[in-house]
Amino acid sequence: MYHLFITSSNRYCYARTMVGASHTFDTCAECGRKNIRFLPISEQAFLWIEGGKRFPDFLSFGDVGQYLFVSPAVISVFETNAVSGYHVEKSLPVYRESRGEMQKVDDIQYYSLNVTGQVDFDLKAMHLKKKHSCKSCGNFDWSIQRLSIVDAKLDLNTWDQSDLCRVSSLPSSLVCSEKTADLIHQNKLSGVYIQDEKDMFRIR
Ligand SMILES: [Zn+2]
Numbered sequence: 001m002y003h004l005f006i007t008s009s010n011r012y013c014y015a016r017t018m019v020g021a022s023h024t025f026d027t028c029a030e031c032g033r034k035n036i037r038f039l040p041i042s043e044q045a046f047l048w049i050e051g052g053k054r055f056p057d058f059l060s061f062g063d064v065g066q067y068l069f070v071s072p073a074v075i076s077v078f079e080t081n082a083v084s085g086y087h088v089e090k091s092l093p094v095y096r097e098s099r100g101e102m103q104k105v106d107d108i109q110y111y112s113l114n115v116t117g118q119v120d121f122d123l124k125a126m127h128l129k130k131k132h133s134c135k136s137c138g139n140f141d142w143s144i145q146r147l148s149i150v151d152a153k154l155d156l157n158t159w160d161q162s163d164l165c166r167v168s169s170l171p172s173s174l175v176c177s178e179k180t181a182d183l184i185h186q187n188k189l190s191g192v193y194i195q196d197e198k199d200m201f202r203i204r
Contacts, residue, residue: 002176003200008056020041023065056190084117085117181194
């Protein structure tokens, strides 16, 4: 599979935060870890845009939270080609600061996608283990601190065959099928790098 690495370069705008989508922390009674919990996104939520002039198809997000924000063009390509593994959660307007005031950017909106597809690592092949797993909250530590030295490998037995997936053991990582990677290339969808799955931990 392929890793989707969404990043803002100098050319593209990015979302600094989603206003109207807050979070809180719960302390696990079992292990004492502080786990983030996201509160429901409000009806009036919007994306606060910073940097750049051009709006990419995959919008980089500078705040906490596992969100995927895509342009209407991405939805159109995904729907036309029956890409699976997500549902559209919300359509969000974008605002940016202009002369000290927040102003809505006309004609631009992003869709928040909830990625439902699942696949997991082949930890044995990666020589990686989970340590100090908590029975209550499920949190754990990796046996290697610097994951950037690890070649990632997905276990296709754990793949639910969705075109768009989150990695179960590391849900911040988004991966896609070859079909999806091809569609992104063919349609020149911007704002995303497609990496081999093994390079998932290496930021470009
Ligand atoms: Zn815990």
